[in-house]
Amino acid sequence: MDIVSSGSSINGISQFGSSFMDLQENFCCWDLDNRHIIRWIGCNPSIYKNNKNVFSAADLAFCNWYQVVDSYQFTIVEMAPEALIEVALNSKYLMMKAMWPTGTTGPLESAKTIEVQINEQAGYVGSTVPINIESPSPARYNTYVMKDVFTLNSESLLTSNLILNNISAYTVDVAILYAK
Numbered sequence: 001m002d003i004v005s006s007g008s009s010i011n012g013i014s015q016f017g018s019s020f021m022d023l024q025e026n027f028c029c030w031d032l033d034n035r036h037i038i039r040w041i042g043c044n045p046s047i048y049k050n051n052k053n054v055f056s057a058a059d060l061a062f063c064n065w066y067q068v069v070d071s072y073q074f075t076i077v078e079m080a081p082e083a084l085i086e087v088a089l090n091s092k093y094l095m096m097k098a099m100w101p102t103g104t105t106g107p108l109e110s111a112k113t114i115e116v117q118i119n120e121q122a123g124y125v126g127s128t129v130p131i132n133i134e135s136p137s138p139a140r141y142n143t144y145v146m147k148d149v150f151t152l153n154s155e156s157l158l159t160s161n162l163i164l165n166n167i168s169a170y171t172v173d174v175a176i177l178y179a180k
Helices: none
Strands: 002-005 036-041 044-049 052-056 072-079 084-088 091-099 114-119 141-146 149-158 161-166 172-179
Touching: 072 084, 072 161, 091 114, 114 149, 141 149, 161 172
Parallel strands: none
Antiparallel strands: 002 072, 036 044, 044 052, 072 172, 084 161, 091 149, 091 172, 114 141, 114 161
């Protein structure tokens, strides 16, 4: 695992600033094949068809919520094509953003693929769903697919390793924020 940075800035850009987490960089709303594209305007997700906004929801805005944390860690990992990395977790909140190459060397949307594996979570006493009270041991991983952004907010603690598998043919930097 190559850690690109774990400090407070990258090339003078704050890791928590809007320019670092900007999801609308390189966005063009004049898409010729008329696809619907999700774009964050300020904090609100909006869906566009060509240059027309067909849906926007302030209730889904990233700026309207908060997560109380006691401690957090932030890192950026560089993943070569077909690389597999593990990150030790001890957290209840996880947010990741993939930073793919841009321009003519960048991947098509269909090629942006990272597998995310997380151990099944513990349940709670009094839960109405019949699940384990503690995290499974040995670990039983659930697999998710990530293109650009992945977030998980849980009441139960994630204590096993997070496994990331870059199944694309491109090198990608993944920013990982995990907190409890």
